[in-house]
């Protein structure tokens with residue numbers, strides 16, 4: 001059946017070409033404020049790292065458990081987050097991050113935490129993508145926060 005076979009391989013080729021050229025964003029990221037889709041476009045000068053690309057596709061944070069990236073995340077956390085959440089995540093002006101997160105339950109997953117850091121939540125929790133933070137930095141901070149859990 002040469003005709004049918006040709007047909008099949010053409011379809012396979014198109015599928016392959018499509019998969020190879022269109023970046024896969026498999027996870028849906030939604031705003032903690034109104035569940036509207038989040039604009040994941042890079043900020044000025046940002047180039048997505050492999051970790052960010054993987055996170056977009058799978059929702060899994062490749063930096064979890066990586067001591068070097070966690071140490072980098074801690075520095076970023078101390079510079080940007082501890083003023084409201086305390087160095088150990090026990091909470092102050094912002095809620096505790098070292099226990100089950102109850103204000104925004106979505107924050108109990110890495111995707112939900114990313115949504116909040118990237119695009120903000122209520123009140124003083126402002127969107128860090130609008131304040132010059134790259135998504136790679138957010139993943140490092142999340143990996144650090146995950147080490148704070150009691």
Ligand code: HEC
Pocket residue numbers: 077080081082083084085093094095096097100101102103104105107113116117121122123124125126128141
């Ligand atoms: C100016 C104070 C402030 C700063 C700085 C701040 N936050 Fe927040 N954060 C808040 C407040 C207030 C909330 C609660 C938002 C709400 O009511 O929905 C919050 C909520 C959160 C939540 C969800 C927790 C929950 O239980 O709802 C996470 C996760 C979080 N912040 C992470 C961070 C990270 C990471 C940074 C640094 C990149 C940061 N925050 C910087 C004030 C702040």
